[in-house]
Structures are given as C-alpha cells and as structure tokens.
Amino acid sequence: MVIAKKAAMILAAAMLLCALMCGCGGGSELRHVTLNEVTRSVFYAPLYCAVSLGYFEKEGLDVEIVTSGGSDKSMTALISGDAEVALMGPETGIYVANQGLENHPMIVAQITKRDGSFLVGREAEPDFNWESLRGRSVIGGRPGGMPYMTLCYVLKSHGLVPGEDVEVIDNIQFPLMGGAFEGGTGDYVTLFEPTASEFASSGRGHIVANVGLESGEVPYTTIMMSSKTIAEEPEFALSFVRAIYRAQQWVKTASDEEVARAMQPFFPDSSIETLSAVANSYRATDSWMYSPAMSEDAFTRLQDIIEAAGELSARVEFGSLVDNSFADKVMGE
Known part of the structure; x- marks a missing residue:
C-alpha cells in the first residue's frame, strides 16, 4: 500500500514536471x-x-x-x-x-x-581631387540604385558630368564590382566595407575618397x-x-x-x-x-x-x- 502511494506520488510529480516543461517550452518558442x-x-x-x-x-x-x-x-x-x-x-x-x-x-x-561606399583607385592618391576623375572610368553600380545615383550626384557637385567627363560603368552587378575592378575593369570602383579596407590592406586598391562625406546626409x-x-x-x-x-x-x-x-x-x-x-x-x-x-x-x-x-x-x-x-x-x- 505504501509502495503504491509512493509510486502514485512519483508519477504525479513526473506528470507535473512534464506539464511545466511543456508549458515553459511553448511560452519561450521563438x-x-x-x-x-x-x-x-x-x-x-x-x-x-x-x-x-x-x-x-x-x-x-x-x-x-x-x-x-x-x-x-x-x-x-x-x-x-x-x-x-x-x-x-x-x-x-x-x-x-x-x-x-x-x-x-x-x-x-x-x-x-x-552613402557607405568608398572610392577605390589603382594608385595611392594622398592629395586626391575629384577633378582627377575627368577622362577616367568608375565602376558605379546599376542605374537607379543608390550607390550609382549618389556617385553621379557627387560627380555633378564637383562639376563633372557623368557619361561625358567621367565614364560611369553601370552594367556590372553590385556583388561583382570588386572582382571586375580586380580583373582590370575601370580606373576606380566604389566599394562598401569591409571590402574596401580589405582591398586596401591586400594592395589590390587604394581608398582615395569617402563618397558619403561628399554627398551629405x-x-x-x-x-x-x-x-x-x-x-x-x-x-x-x-x-x-x-x-x-x-x-x-x-x-x-x-x-x-x-x-x-x-x-x-x-x-x-x-x-x-x-x-x-x-x-x-x-x-x-x-x-x-x-x-x-x-x-x-x-x-x-x-x-x-x-x-x-x-x-x-x-x-x-x-x-x-x-x-x-x-x-x-x-x-x-
């Protein structure tokens, strides 16, 4: 009789513990x-x-x-x-x-x-001036995208007309821009971090300007x-x-x-x-x-x-x- 009561108590305790665990699990499910x-x-x-x-x-x-x-x-x-x-x-x-x-x-x-992109060139330019882009090419992203439009906005603010004074390459998909530059396309490219810094530290390019600072908020x-x-x-x-x-x-x-x-x-x-x-x-x-x-x-x-x-x-x-x-x-x- 005593053994039966103990067994019943153990079973009840186990069921209560199970119920509590299930309840907690359901409440904390993400x-x-x-x-x-x-x-x-x-x-x-x-x-x-x-x-x-x-x-x-x-x-x-x-x-x-x-x-x-x-x-x-x-x-x-x-x-x-x-x-x-x-x-x-x-x-x-x-x-x-x-x-x-x-x-x-x-x-x-x-x-x-x-804008969070940086202008990366092939040579170090400690005294970089946007006028340096005249007659050069920049991989700038796809038309209609913010990286492309902000770059064009900055170029215009420095008296440079995209498509006339500067060739803005716009037929390269965003994830492929760094690889295209490394492969020889363009004189410059706009890259986000950490890619820009990784290019600079590995000698594959040099950060010459911050596009975001030029464009404003x-x-x-x-x-x-x-x-x-x-x-x-x-x-x-x-x-x-x-x-x-x-x-x-x-x-x-x-x-x-x-x-x-x-x-x-x-x-x-x-x-x-x-x-x-x-x-x-x-x-x-x-x-x-x-x-x-x-x-x-x-x-x-x-x-x-x-x-x-x-x-x-x-x-x-x-x-x-x-x-x-x-x-x-x-x-x-």
Missing part, C-alpha cells in the same frame, strides 16, 4: 523571421548587433538573414512573401509606390543616413515590411523595430572593438582589427542612425537625388511610404 538584406556590409552594423546581442531573441524573434545581392531582389522577396522583412535602399520603395502597387511595402525604420538603408504584415501583425512590427532601436542605442555607446566583436559572426573572414577600423570609420563619418525614425526633410533630399539622376517619375508623399509609428512608440517607452 518566431522564425526571414530578413532579406541587399548585401552583406559592416555598414549595417546595428542589424547584426541586434541579432548577436540577443535583442531580437528578447522580443521572441529568431531572425534569419538572407543576402540577395540587390535592392530589386530584396523587394521581390518581400512582395512575394519569401521574406517577412527586408533591408534595402528606400529608393526601391519609391519605385514600387510609383508603379501603383496596391498595399505596397512600407519603411518602418532607418538604419543609415549617408540622405536616407540610405531602411527596414521595410509589407502593408499586410503591418496591418495584421502590428505587435510583430513593433517588436522588430524595438530590437533595432535597442541595437542602435548600444552601437552609439559601445567601443569600436565591441561593435567589431558583435559583428564578427557575420564576417568570419574579417579580423577584429579590420572590423574595428571600419566601425571607427563609419562612426567618424556619422553614417549610422541611432534612432529608427526617418525625417521628412531627409526623405525630400532622397527624392532630390533620385530626380537629379533622372529616375524619379513622380514625387511620393512621405506618409504614403514611411510609417514612423513603431519607431515613435519604442523611442517613447
């Missing part, structure tokens, strides 16, 4: 989220830090980052449903809005606020979600933006080495020293946003650059593409 990024670059440090430091996990999200190799491809992944979130240039959102797509994706957070990289996701799952959108904001705030006060170590899982072939130097460079040029909200003035400047490049069919209203409600809420918490 939601898998696919984020499609335009390319892999230290320029997007706040995103990688949000993953590695566990900010997304604290919001109940398991974020998988897929690299597409172009804003158009990131937008396609978002519209098709292959990705729930996308990191890309805001110009792609403007193009889609102007195509009349109903319930087009919306910008919910801004990550960077200037402009919304350059954003987080976008579908209108349907925002309408049907506002808590998910809020959680995602909250994680980004916390990472932005952490990056603001962290040391360059701390940022480098947080990013390294996403750049296994880059040393801490290289990533620290790159982080210092982007911080020194004030390239990162430390809050996710986009200003209307910045959005207007973005459309000015697109219009100057001849790629803007019509101006897009700020509120029809930018949703700052989630950014405003997390910043007010």
